[in-house]
Amino acid sequence: MPFSTIPGEVGAIRMSTPAFRGMMTQDGMLHFCAYRIYGASAMSYEGPVIDLSDRIDDRAEADHEFRLHRSIFEDPDIYDAELEFCFERVWNFLCHESQVPNPGDYYAAHIGNQPVFVHRQEDGSVKVFLNACSHRGAIITPFKQGNAKTLTCRFHGWSYKCSGECIGIKNEQGGYGVEFDCSHYDLAEIAHVGEYRGFIFGALYEDVPTLDGHLGEAKFFIDLFADQSPDGMEMVAGSQTYVCDHDWKVQADNVTDGYHVSTVHRNFMNTILAREAREKTEGLLKTEVGRIKGGVKNGMYYLGNGHMCIWADRSSPGGAPLAPATERIENEFDEIKAHWMLRRGRNIIVFPNLVLNDLASTHLRIHRPLGPGKCEVTIWCIAPKGEPDEARFARLRKFEDFFLVSGLSTSDDVVSLDTAQEGFHGAEAGWNNYDRGLSTMCAGPDEEAKKAGINPELHCDSWDYEAAFVGWYRHWRKLVEEGTKAAGTRIGAE
Numbered sequence: 001m002p003f004s005t006i007p008g009e010v011g012a013i014r015m016s017t018p019a020f021r022g023m024m025t026q027d028g029m030l031h032f033c034a035y036r037i038y039g040a041s042a043m044s045y046e047g048p049v050i051d052l053s054d055r056i057d058d059r060a061e062a063d064h065e066f067r068l069h070r071s072i073f074e075d076p077d078i079y080d081a082e083l084e085f086c087f088e089r090v091w092n093f094l095c096h097e098s099q100v101p102n103p104g105d106y107y108a109a110h111i112g113n114q115p116v117f118v119h120r121q122e123d124g125s126v127k128v129f130l131n132a133c134s135h136r137g138a139i140i141t142p143f144k145q146g147n148a149k150t151l152t153c154r155f156h157g158w159s160y161k162c163s164g165e166c167i168g169i170k171n172e173q174g175g176y177g178v179e180f181d182c183s184h185y186d187l188a189e190i191a192h193v194g195e196y197r198g199f200i201f202g203a204l205y206e207d208v209p210t211l212d213g214h215l216g217e218a219k220f221f222i223d224l225f226a227d228q229s230p231d232g233m234e235m236v237a238g239s240q241t242y243v244c245d246h247d248w249k250v251q252a253d254n255v256t257d258g259y260h261v262s263t264v265h266r267n268f269m270n271t272i273l274a275r276e277a278r279e280k281t282e283g284l285l286k287t288e289v290g291r292i293k294g295g296v297k298n299g300m301y302y303l304g305n306g307h308m309c310i311w312a313d314r315s316s317p318g319g320a321p322l323a324p325a326t327e328r329i330e331n332e333f334d335e336i337k338a339h340w341m342l343r344r345g346r347n348i349i350v351f352p353n354l355v356l357n358d359l360a361s362t363h364l365r366i367h368r369p370l371g372p373g374k375c376e377v378t379i380w381c382i383a384p385k386g387e388p389d390e391a392r393f394a395r396l397r398k399f400e401d402f403f404l405v406s407g408l409s410t411s412d413d414v415v416s417l418d419t420a421q422e423g424f425h426g427a428e429a430g431w432n433n434y435d436r437g438l439s440t441m442c443a444g445p446d447e448e449a450k451k452a453g454i455n456p457e458l459h460c461d462s463w464d465y466e467a468a469f470v471g472w473y474r475h476w477r478k479l480v481e482e483g484t485k486a487a488g489t490r491i492g493a494e
């Protein structure tokens, strides 16, 4: 049967409702979490073949028009299809290497709805298992993050080695027949684990492209993060998880929506400007507002494979937390790359679930669907290892200023997106418009991309235009339509 996982019992926790509970992890930090959901288990899509031709009005090149019918953000069949074909059958970001640095370190994550965990092996390699006990399915990891050479299920006490091997059955003697063999109960390992510059990805099933092929042009932007310290990057301890009353696609397309910034974040800008004037803030603690006010060079790319990016030059590069590393970066990298690292802010989404943000601070964020019109977001500050205390302090304060449920801007974003989702119920209103700037949309790289040696599929010359969404929703459409068609063929053959 097709399934939709609408977590009705847990209810919507809006940003204005401080109903978060904490989850202690072994790093001693309290990770705030609205709730934990362990959703429906995996099963192959058995819904209808989905044809989106009457829900996507795609005349971007011909007429500079691109519209999406609002039902795509609420339809349970579409949700079921995208859960499988946009998440569970593609590479997903799972965690950063700094979250599992030592043998035995584990980190629990999800691929779509499926719980998995990353476990660092004795030899330093990484394996990823379904986070489900072979006995009767209980989640295996005691915490979201921790260290364990063996994991013992808290339900009936079966235990597993770091390698996934089942090594202990409570009261095995006498309880099972002679034919019982615990080696048949090793943890299920996912098909692919890959790592790029410290970012660990996983794919549940065999049939995916190489990770290198999947990341494609997004690798340039991941490099801009990974190269910020000769010692690599680290996730700063602590995170927040919050649940939003909007569809994961709405959350995802906000990442490269520069158009909303000057309205939704005007309060942020005015508050920060007033505070900085009052406190006479200078140096690293000064927040750039040039991007919000406009007037700096900027642009947007659709990078292919569902990855997209917006960028803008920094109005005051001396205030960026990486500024103290200017001399090293200029010596180590060519002029173009150093410019992107030091003087150009960026927001990028690596399809389907990873967001890398390098603007006033730096953060890494993931989102996952919880049902049609509902998603969960988790956010961390990511920072260069070994940076000066002054830079780390400024990075964290600016991260807290804008982001997190207690920040000045995440709440504004979430409320705006929630209200959009609410508006989608107005069925007669019909269509979302993504026409902005489409007359400037061009295939291939612009001059800035050519200089950097990257090859986006689409570009336009303003980050408050909407061209990247054309590529992104075409990719989404391809996955949904081709996936459901293939599933229909499979079901027909059965």
Ligand code: FES
Pocket (backbone or CB within 6 Å): 133, 134, 135, 136, 137, 138, 153, 154, 155, 156, 157, 158
């Ligand atoms: S569910 Fe894990 S031991 Fe029973």
Ligand SMILES: [Fe+2]
Pocket (backbone or CB within 6 Å): 260, 261, 264, 265, 409, 413
């Ligand atoms: Fe925003």
